[in-house]
Amino acid sequence: MTAKPKKIKSIYVIYWVLLAYIIAALVWWFIALMQQNQIMVNIRKAELIKSDYNYDLKFKAIEEDRKRKVAQYVGEGSIFFLLIIAGAVFVFRAIRRQLKHSQQQQSFMMAITHELKTPIAVAKLNLETLLKHKLDENRQQRLLHNTLQEANRLNDLSNNLLFSSQIEAGGYMYHPEETDIAAITQKLVQEYMQRYPEREILASVEDNTIVNGDAILLQITINNLLENALKYSPKDKSICIMLAKKGPNALFSITDNGQGIPNNEKQNIFNRHYRLGNEATKKAKGTGLGLYLVKNIIFTHKGKIEVTDNPQGGSIFAFSIPLI
Amino acid sequence: MQGKPYSILLVEDEENLQEALKLNLELEGYLISSAYNGAEALKAVQQEHFDLIILILCSLKLTASAF
Numbered sequence: 001m002t003a004k005p006k007k008i009k010s011i012y013v014i015y016w017v018l019l020a021y022i023i024a025a026l027v028w029w030f031i032a033l034m035q036q037n038q039i040m041v042n043i044r045k046a047e048l049i050k051s052d053y054n055y056d057l058k059f060k061a062i063e064e065d066r067k068r069k070v071a072q073y074v075g076e077g078s079i080f081f082l083l084i085i086a087g088a089v090f091v092f093r094a095i096r097r098q099l100k101h102s103q104q105q106q107s108f109m110m111a112i113t114h115e116l117k118t119p120i121a122v123a124k125l126n127l128e129t130l131l132k133h134k135l136d137e138n139r140q141q142r143l144l145h146n147t148l149q150e151a152n153r154l155n156d157l158s159n160n161l162l163f164s165s166q167i168e169a170g171g172y173m174y175h176p177e178e179t180d181i182a183a184i185t186q187k188l189v190q191e192y193m194q195r196y197p198e199r200e201i202l203a204s205v206e207d208n209t210i211v212n213g214d215a216i217l218l219q220i221t222i223n224n225l226l227e228n229a230l231k232y233s234p235k236d237k238s239i240c241i242m243l244a245k246k247g248p249n250a251l252f253s254i255t256d257n258g259q260g261i262p263n264n265e266k267q268n269i270f271n272r273h274y275r276l277g278n279e280a281t282k283k284a285k286g287t288g289l290g291l292y293l294v295k296n297i298i299f300t301h302k303g304k305i306e307v308t309d310n311p312q313g314g315s316i317f318a319f320s321i322p323l324i
Numbered sequence: 325m326q327g328k329p330y331s332i333l334l335v336e337d338e339e340n341l342q343e344a345l346k347l348n349l350e351l352e353g354y355l356i357s358s359a360y361n362g363a364e365a366l367k368a369v370q371q372e373h374f375d376l377i378i379l380i381l382c383s384l385k386l387t388a389s390a391f
Contacts, residue, residue, distance in 0.1 A: 143347075146340040
């Protein structure tokens with residue numbers, strides 16, 4: 001665990017040493033030129049003959065030449081200095097971005113490993129338990145139900161992975177067509193009510209809400225928002241889904257009573273691989289792909305998405321996309 | 325197993341995994357208490373004696389030293 005910070009530290013040390021050397025070389029170059037200029041002026045002045053009737057004019061010309069050279073060196077030096085500083089800022093930002101990206105990648109790989117292994121472990125353990133023990137009907141049903149829940153979770157995760165990589169690589173062809181987003185919402189709400197019978201899911205869906213959209217992508221969007229709302233809110237709290245026509249748009253919102261999202265994290269949660277909370281304490285579950293995918297899909301549909309605070313505690317995720 | 329069954333505290337934040345592990349250990353004859361995070365686990369160990377604690381440190385929402 002100590003190797004990574006050491007490596008990062010050494011990159012920054014090399015960067016600052018190189019920058020300091022370049023600036024020192026520039027300053028040295030400036031001083032050397034100024035000294036050289038002064039020596040040349042002194043030689044030229046020494047060569048002047050005081051009895052020469054043009055002495056004053058020649059002396060003045062040497063002085064003006066000296067001043068012009070000084071101005072030239074100061075100008076050139078300043079431009080060099082500004083270019084070096086601009087380049088240094090650019091390189092510093094690029095290094096920082098690259099390091100952050102590589103840390104995010106590493107964190108993503110850990111998260112994805114956890115998210116993949118857990119449902120597999122649960123399914124395997126449940127099936128082995130069913131094979132090994134003669135359980136009563138209720139327990140058997142419970143284990144099968146949990147196994148199915150984990151299989152659905154794996155399915156959602158693989159969909160997120162597949163579509164986010166396709167969207168990034170430009171491999172997914174967006175197919176907009178007349179789509180009833182109300183039917184998609186109702187179907188998913190029903191599915192989630194079956195998947196999580198112990199949870200209270202309230203839904204108010206306006207029928208025949210037709211948008212020009214891609215049914216698969218919209219389904220992934222609502223699925224991710226539903227999954228997140230259930231995952232990040234207490235089991236005894238309800239989640240509330242609303243779909244309505246509002247002006248030229250279809251407005252979808254999902255309200256949960258979870259911990260809420262701090263204001264300074266509201267924009268970040270839609271970034272790829274971003275996960276809420278402290279990595280060390282593993283406050284955040286998930287892969288950081290879901291909301292990134294949701295944002296991309298809504299933007300593809302020329303829509304808007306935002307997250308606000310639920311006055312009763314928790315968050316409200318709302319998106320709007322144009323109606324047909 | 326004969327005599328008083330061994331008591332185990334199982335700390336796991338994944339609900340379904342916790343349920344599956346708990347059932348299997350119970351079927352083996354152990355007495356299982358469960359906790360979802362470090363705070364719940366700390367509370368449990370302060371109230372009760374356990375012969376064994378099974379936990380994943382990164383799921384504690386606490387540092388290892390705090391536990």
